[in-house]
Amino acid sequence: MNSFHLYQLLIFQNVSEALSSKYVSHKWIKKIENDRLLSAISIPGTHQSNRYLKTSKPMFQAWGLHNQLDAGVRFFDLHVSSDSIKYVKTGSVQESETLNYFLKTMWTFLLKQKKEILLLRVTPDEGAVAQVTKLLSRDNWPVWRDKVIPTLGQVRGKIVLIQSSTLELGLPVHITELNADMDTKETQMRENIKKASQKCEQEMMLTYTVANGESEPLKIAKTLNKQVDNYLLNLKGDKNRPHCVGIIAMDFPGPKVIQTIINFNGKLWEGTHISSCNLCN
Numbered sequence: 001m002n003s004f005h006l007y008q009l010l011i012f013q014n015v016s017e018a019l020s021s022k023y024v025s026h027k028w029i030k031k032i033e034n035d036r037l038l039s040a041i042s043i044p045g046t047h048q049s050n051r052y053l054k055t056s057k058p059m060f061q062a063w064g065l066h067n068q069l070d071a072g073v074r075f076f077d078l079h080v081s082s083d084s085i086k087y088v089k090t091g092s093v094q095e096s097e098t099l100n101y102f103l104k105t106m107w108t109f110l111l112k113q114k115k116e117i118l119l120l121r122v123t124p125d126e127g128a129v130a131q132v133t134k135l136l137s138r139d140n141w142p143v144w145r146d147k148v149i150p151t152l153g154q155v156r157g158k159i160v161l162i163q164s165s166t167l168e169l170g171l172p173v174h175i176t177e178l179n180a181d182m183d184t185k186e187t188q189m190r191e192n193i194k195k196a197s198q199k200c201e202q203e204m205m206l207t208y209t210v211a212n213g214e215s216e217p218l219k220i221a222k223t224l225n226k227q228v229d230n231y232l233l234n235l236k237g238d239k240n241r242p243h244c245v246g247i248i249a250m251d252f253p254g255p256k257v258i259q260t261i262i263n264f265n266g267k268l269w270e271g272t273h274i275s276s277c278n279l280c281n
Contacts, residue, residue: 069118075162078120080123103135110159118158147172149171173205176205178212189227210251224251
């Protein structure tokens with residue numbers, strides 16, 4: 001693989017556990033006005049956000065939670081089994097302590113970045129619903145559980161819950177996903193983002209651009225993430241450019257596609273140099 005193709009791979013689809021400091025985006029939501037509805041901003045997210053350990057097969061992310069947060073990801077997607085809120089031995093971030101670990105890490109991040117907002121969608125299995133509901137209902141977490149879409153000013157410094165198929169705490173959301181037809185994934189992705197852009201000013205919209213039902217999420221992300229990036233950049237020049245595209249949740253997102261989504265909230269940068277992200281720092 002030559003250096004150009006390696007560069008493309010790294011910026012669109014992340015395969016490295018490390019995050020370069022030049023791609024850190026701690027404060028981008030801070031720069032958006034308080035009176036804008038949460039649904040009306042464009043938010044980069046990760047699918048199966050906790051599946052980054054080498055023991056997690058298949059893996060869906062290369063970065064752990066700290067690097068996802070540092071890169072500007074603000075939506076997180078967790079699937080929780082019935083034993084996954086039990087605490088295991090200190091110092092080992094096992095899948096079985098993921099929810100507690102995520103809540104503590106998110107809270108620590110928000111204590112430092114008080115103007116940011118984190119969105120969390122938890123899908124517990126049938127045996128975990130009661131435990132997860134109890135945990136997320138505790139007053140000691142800075143959590144927004146209401147069903148009414150807030151303004152940014154109302155939820156700065158908070159974790160906003162997004163409803164899932166098994167958990168009704170938080171905001172209802174309209175979800176679009178890709179089917180398993182590889183030949184039409186790009187067309188599906190474009191149609192789903194377009195649909196989200198038409199409704200996001202009044203409704204929470206979540207677009208999964210991931211390998212739904214596929215066994216090779218890394219291979220599919222290599223193509224899809226670049227297509228997402230190209231499509232959003234093409235929308236930039238459209239005279240009828242939408243104001244928002246909602247939440248876009250990805251497998252293995254790299255810094256460029258994350259920054260492209262972030263920049264949809266303001267003036268998109270001129271040219272293609274990744275470090276000119278307007279809202280990131």
